[in-house]
Amino acid sequence: MKLLIINGPNLNLLGLREPEIYGKQDYAALLDFLQASAEEAGVEIECFQSNHEGAIVDAIQAAYGVFDGIVINPAAYTHTSVAILDALKAVALPAVEVHLSDVSLREDFRRISYAGMACQKTFMGLGFEGYRQAILFLKDRLSSR
Numbered sequence: 001m002k003l004l005i006i007n008g009p010n011l012n013l014l015g016l017r018e019p020e021i022y023g024k025q026d027y028a029a030l031l032d033f034l035q036a037s038a039e040e041a042g043v044e045i046e047c048f049q050s051n052h053e054g055a056i057v058d059a060i061q062a063a064y065g066v067f068d069g070i071v072i073n074p075a076a077y078t079h080t081s082v083a084i085l086d087a088l089k090a091v092a093l094p095a096v097e098v099h100l101s102d103v104s105l106r107e108d109f110r111r112i113s114y115a116g117m118a119c120q121k122t123f124m125g126l127g128f129e130g131y132r133q134a135i136l137f138l139k140d141r142l143s144s145r
Protein backbone atom coordinates (compact mmCIF):
# COMPACT_ATOMS: atom_id res chain seq x y z
CA MET A 1 0.00 0.00 0.00
CA LYS A 2 1.46 3.34 -1.09
CA LEU A 3 0.35 6.71 0.24
CA LEU A 4 1.30 10.16 -1.01
CA ILE A 5 1.69 12.79 1.72
CA ILE A 6 1.30 16.33 0.41
CA ASN A 7 2.21 19.46 2.38
CA GLY A 8 1.40 22.91 1.08
CA PRO A 9 2.95 26.37 1.28
CA ASN A 10 5.22 27.43 4.13
CA LEU A 11 5.06 24.10 5.92
CA ASN A 12 8.74 23.70 4.94
CA LEU A 13 9.36 26.55 7.42
CA LEU A 14 7.73 24.78 10.36
CA GLY A 15 9.31 25.60 13.69
CA LEU A 16 10.55 29.00 12.55
CA ARG A 17 7.67 31.07 13.93
CA GLU A 18 4.26 30.74 15.62
CA PRO A 19 5.28 27.69 17.72
CA GLU A 20 2.18 28.27 19.87
CA ILE A 21 0.06 27.43 16.80
CA TYR A 22 2.14 24.95 14.81
CA GLY A 23 4.55 23.55 17.41
CA LYS A 24 8.29 23.84 17.86
CA GLN A 25 9.40 21.02 15.59
CA ASP A 26 10.68 21.67 12.08
CA TYR A 27 9.79 20.14 8.72
CA ALA A 28 12.65 17.61 8.93
CA ALA A 29 11.14 16.39 12.21
CA LEU A 30 7.76 16.07 10.48
CA LEU A 31 9.35 13.95 7.74
CA ASP A 32 10.94 11.69 10.39
CA PHE A 33 7.61 11.43 12.18
CA LEU A 34 5.82 10.53 8.92
CA GLN A 35 8.36 7.82 8.13
CA ALA A 36 8.02 6.33 11.63
CA SER A 37 4.20 6.46 11.35
CA ALA A 38 4.31 4.72 7.96
CA GLU A 39 6.57 1.98 9.31
CA GLU A 40 4.27 1.51 12.29
CA ALA A 41 1.29 1.18 9.93
CA GLY A 42 3.17 -1.04 7.51
CA VAL A 43 2.60 1.24 4.53
CA GLU A 44 4.94 2.90 2.05
CA ILE A 45 4.89 6.68 1.81
CA GLU A 46 6.28 9.39 -0.40
CA CYS A 47 6.34 12.96 0.91
CA PHE A 48 5.91 16.02 -1.29
CA GLN A 49 5.95 19.68 -0.25
CA SER A 50 5.41 22.68 -2.48
CA ASN A 51 4.70 26.38 -2.15
CA HIS A 52 3.02 26.36 -5.58
CA GLU A 53 -0.63 25.55 -6.22
CA GLY A 54 -0.02 24.17 -9.73
CA ALA A 55 2.76 21.89 -8.49
CA ILE A 56 0.37 20.45 -5.93
CA VAL A 57 -2.26 19.91 -8.65
CA ASP A 58 0.43 18.18 -10.77
CA ALA A 59 1.42 15.92 -7.84
CA ILE A 60 -2.22 14.92 -7.25
CA GLN A 61 -2.68 14.14 -10.96
CA ALA A 62 0.57 12.12 -11.06
CA ALA A 63 -0.62 10.09 -8.05
CA TYR A 64 -3.33 8.48 -10.17
CA GLY A 65 -2.50 4.81 -10.79
CA VAL A 66 0.65 5.06 -8.63
CA PHE A 67 -0.62 5.66 -5.08
CA ASP A 68 -3.51 4.07 -3.20
CA GLY A 69 -4.39 7.16 -1.19
CA ILE A 70 -3.44 10.74 -0.35
CA VAL A 71 -2.88 12.54 2.95
CA ILE A 72 -2.95 16.28 2.32
CA ASN A 73 -2.32 19.41 4.35
CA PRO A 74 -2.88 22.06 1.67
CA ALA A 75 -1.95 24.79 4.21
CA ALA A 76 -3.24 28.21 3.04
CA TYR A 77 -4.53 26.69 -0.24
CA THR A 78 -7.05 24.79 1.90
CA HIS A 79 -9.12 27.94 2.07
CA THR A 80 -8.75 29.17 -1.51
CA SER A 81 -8.01 26.42 -3.99
CA VAL A 82 -10.80 25.05 -6.14
CA ALA A 83 -8.00 23.72 -8.40
CA ILE A 84 -6.76 21.37 -5.64
CA LEU A 85 -10.35 20.34 -4.88
CA ASP A 86 -10.96 19.56 -8.56
CA ALA A 87 -7.69 17.58 -8.84
CA LEU A 88 -8.62 15.46 -5.79
CA LYS A 89 -12.06 14.86 -7.29
CA ALA A 90 -10.57 14.04 -10.70
CA VAL A 91 -8.21 11.32 -9.48
CA ALA A 92 -10.82 10.11 -6.96
CA LEU A 93 -8.18 8.51 -4.72
CA PRO A 94 -9.19 8.12 -1.08
CA ALA A 95 -7.90 11.29 0.57
CA VAL A 96 -7.63 12.57 4.14
CA GLU A 97 -7.11 16.22 5.11
CA VAL A 98 -4.78 17.15 7.97
CA HIS A 99 -4.19 20.45 9.77
CA LEU A 100 -1.70 20.92 12.57
CA SER A 101 -3.87 23.60 14.16
CA ASP A 102 -7.61 23.53 14.80
CA VAL A 103 -8.72 25.76 11.93
CA SER A 104 -12.29 25.78 13.25
CA LEU A 105 -11.13 27.84 16.25
CA ARG A 106 -9.16 30.45 14.28
CA GLU A 107 -10.05 33.26 11.86
CA ASP A 108 -13.35 32.93 9.94
CA PHE A 109 -11.54 32.62 6.60
CA ARG A 110 -9.94 29.38 7.80
CA ARG A 111 -13.33 27.75 8.37
CA ILE A 112 -13.86 26.98 4.70
CA SER A 113 -11.92 24.04 3.30
CA TYR A 114 -12.23 23.36 -0.41
CA ALA A 115 -9.86 20.37 -0.37
CA GLY A 116 -11.79 18.93 2.55
CA MET A 117 -14.85 18.60 0.31
CA ALA A 118 -13.04 15.81 -1.57
CA CYS A 119 -11.64 14.12 1.54
CA GLN A 120 -13.10 11.22 3.50
CA LYS A 121 -11.97 12.64 6.83
CA THR A 122 -10.21 15.61 8.43
CA PHE A 123 -7.85 15.53 11.41
CA MET A 124 -7.13 18.96 12.89
CA GLY A 125 -5.60 20.43 16.01
CA LEU A 126 -3.57 17.31 16.80
CA GLY A 127 -0.19 18.55 15.55
CA PHE A 128 1.98 15.84 13.94
CA GLU A 129 -0.29 13.17 15.45
CA GLY A 130 -3.01 14.14 12.91
CA TYR A 131 -0.84 12.78 10.08
CA ARG A 132 -0.37 9.49 11.94
CA GLN A 133 -4.12 9.23 12.44
CA ALA A 134 -4.66 9.97 8.74
CA ILE A 135 -2.21 7.23 7.68
CA LEU A 136 -3.88 4.72 10.01
CA PHE A 137 -7.35 5.76 8.80
CA LEU A 138 -6.41 5.25 5.14
CA LYS A 139 -4.68 1.96 5.89
CA ASP A 140 -7.83 0.76 7.60
CA ARG A 141 -10.13 1.93 4.81
CA LEU A 142 -7.94 0.53 2.06
CA SER A 143 -7.42 -2.85 3.72
CA SER A 144 -11.14 -3.40 4.18
CA ARG A 145 -11.92 -2.88 0.47
Ligand code: CA2
Binding pocket: 009, 010, 011, 012, 013, 014, 015, 016, 017, 018, 022, 073, 074, 075, 076, 077, 078, 098, 099, 100, 101, 102, 103, 110
Ligand atom coordinates in the same frame (compact mmCIF):
# COMPACT_ATOMS: atom_id res chain seq x y z
O1 CA2 B 1 -2.91 24.13 10.70
C1 CA2 B 1 -2.47 23.83 9.60
O2 CA2 B 1 -1.85 22.79 9.37
C2 CA2 B 1 -2.62 24.83 8.43
O3 CA2 B 1 -2.87 24.06 7.26
C3 CA2 B 1 -1.31 25.58 8.33
C4 CA2 B 1 -1.35 26.71 7.31
C5 CA2 B 1 -2.56 27.60 7.50
O4 CA2 B 1 -2.65 28.54 6.44
C6 CA2 B 1 -3.86 26.79 7.54
O5 CA2 B 1 -4.93 27.67 7.77
C7 CA2 B 1 -3.79 25.76 8.64
C8 CA2 B 1 -0.11 27.60 7.42
C9 CA2 B 1 1.21 26.90 7.45
C10 CA2 B 1 2.24 27.96 7.76
O6 CA2 B 1 3.35 27.38 8.38
C11 CA2 B 1 4.19 28.22 9.03
C12 CA2 B 1 5.50 27.85 9.06
C13 CA2 B 1 6.41 28.64 9.71
C14 CA2 B 1 6.04 29.81 10.34
C15 CA2 B 1 4.72 30.17 10.31
C16 CA2 B 1 3.78 29.37 9.66
